[in-house]
Amino acid sequence: MPRSSSSHSKVLTPNLTPMLDMVLQLITFFMMLVHFGSRLEGANRGVRLPVAPAALPGASLTVDQLSAGLDARGNLLVGDETLDPQAAAAWWKQQADARRAGLELLEEPDAPTPAFAESADLPTVVVLRADRAATYGVVRQTLAEAQSRGFAHFSLVVLKREEP
Amino acid sequence: MSLGPDQMFFPAGIAAAVDDQDVDDGFTRGYRPAPPEDIYFPAAPMLDMAFQLLAFFVLTFRVPTAETHLDLLLPTTPAALPAATRGLARPTSSPLVDTDLDNDLIVRAEADDLGDLKSLRLGEAEVPGLDALGARLKRYIELLGNRPLRVRLIADDRLLYEPAARIIAVCSASGVATIRLAHPGASP
Numbered sequence: 001m002p003r004s005s006s007s008h009s010k011v012l013t014p015n016l017t018p019m020l021d022m023v024l025q026l027i028t029f030f031m032m033l034v035h036f037g038s039r040l041e042g043a044n045r046g047v048r049l050p051v052a053p054a055a056l057p058g059a060s061l062t063v064d065q066l067s068a069g070l071d072a073r074g075n076l077l078v079g080d081e082t083l084d085p086q087a088a089a090a091w092w093k094q095q096a097d098a099r100r101a102g103l104e105l106l107e108e109p110d111a112p113t114p115a116f117a118e119s120a121d122l123p124t125v126v127v128l129r130a131d132r133a134a135t136y137g138v139v140r141q142t143l144a145e146a147q148s149r150g151f152a153h154f155s156l157v158v159l160k161r162e163e164p
Numbered sequence: 165m166s167l168g169p170d171q172m173f174f175p176a177g178i179a180a181a182v183d184d185q186d187v188d189d190g191f192t193r194g195y196r197p198a199p200p201e202d203i204y205f206p207a208a209p210m211l212d213m214a215f216q217l218l219a220f221f222v223l224t225f226r227v228p229t230a231e232t233h234l235d236l237l238l239p240t241t242p243a244a245l246p247a248a249t250r251g252l253a254r255p256t257s258s259p260l261v262d263t264d265l266d267n268d269l270i271v272r273a274e275a276d277d278l279g280d281l282k283s284l285r286l287g288e289a290e291v292p293g294l295d296a297l298g299a300r301l302k303r304y305i306e307l308l309g310n311r312p313l314r315v316r317l318i319a320d321d322r323l324l325y326e327p328a329a330r331i332i333a334v335c336s337a338s339g340v341a342t343i344r345l346a347h348p349g350a351s352p
Binding site (some may be wrong): 025050053130134162 | 201207208210222319321322325332334347
């Protein structure tokens with residue numbers, strides 16, 4: 001018996017539920033990963049970070065960060081620039097002075113005692129990405145240089161495991 | 165113009181059904197609803213929103229990395245400054261100055277000619293490896309109770325940064341409160 005022509009004119013309604021399920025699962029996946037394992041600021045391809053399996057996941061860093069890298073030869077990497085030790089010293093001083101100036105602006109003008117003294121430690125966290133082939137002495141001297149300018153909070157970026 | 169009972173009470177589709185079933189026989193029977201049909205759930209708007217959210221997360225997705233960070237607090241006290249001999253240290257009368265360095269635990273790391281870690285000592289005792297160092301530090305922390313344990317790392321300058329970072333990571337993971345980096349000639 002031939003089919004009637006009315007059967008061909010029906011509106012097809014595809015079942016979208018499985019697709020919706022999959023999309024929601026993908027959204028959940030991306031939402032879960034959005035805050036975990038994010039690369040820290042100041043990543044540089046020229047720096048191979050050391051692997052320290054014992055390192056625990058660090059707490060989130062503060063807003064005021066200062067990122068710098070250190071290559072295998074001990075040069076400071078700031079953005080796209082490579083600074084020799086003398087230029088690096090000037091750069092640390094410039095960064096510290098800029099932050100002190102900013103903190104002085106935040107002080108109450110009629111405060112009895114200044115909230116921020118010249119000799120006080122800066123609240124800025126210095127994020128240092130040093131190459132694994134650099135020596136401990138170079139890293140220590142870099143930290144000491146920053147420390148002498150008033151920086152006291154440091155974060156050394158390491159890898160928990162080797163990355164491909 | 166007057167409306168019939170079917171037009172007053174029922175929407176058009178239902179009114180048509182009523183027409184088919186009841187009007188023909190002059191309302192001799194009461195309204196009998198049609199058997200329930202499948203409820204059509206419009207998933208397209210939700211799918212649109214879901215795709216927009218998915219696009220947002222895909223576009224802002226960053227590949228997970230194994231990066232983490234070791235936090236160091238190095239206050240600018242004269243004794244904690246490794247580069248104090250360069251004249252850059254400025255002693256301060258700030259109450260934050262911590263001169264109680266005698267209670268620091270000393271970790272010494274010696275490097276071989278290639279810069280690899282040759283020996284590791286905790287105080288005067290030799291430690292076979294990083295795992296043993298971590299275990300001993302944890303025991304120290306248990307013994308100290310609520311008091312914070314502070315460690316001073318005295319390592320050869322030619323030691324590669326990677327083994328040094330591993331030592332710092334072990335100290336940090338063991339629960340050491342403060343890690344100071346001292347120059348190789350520093351006395352305990």
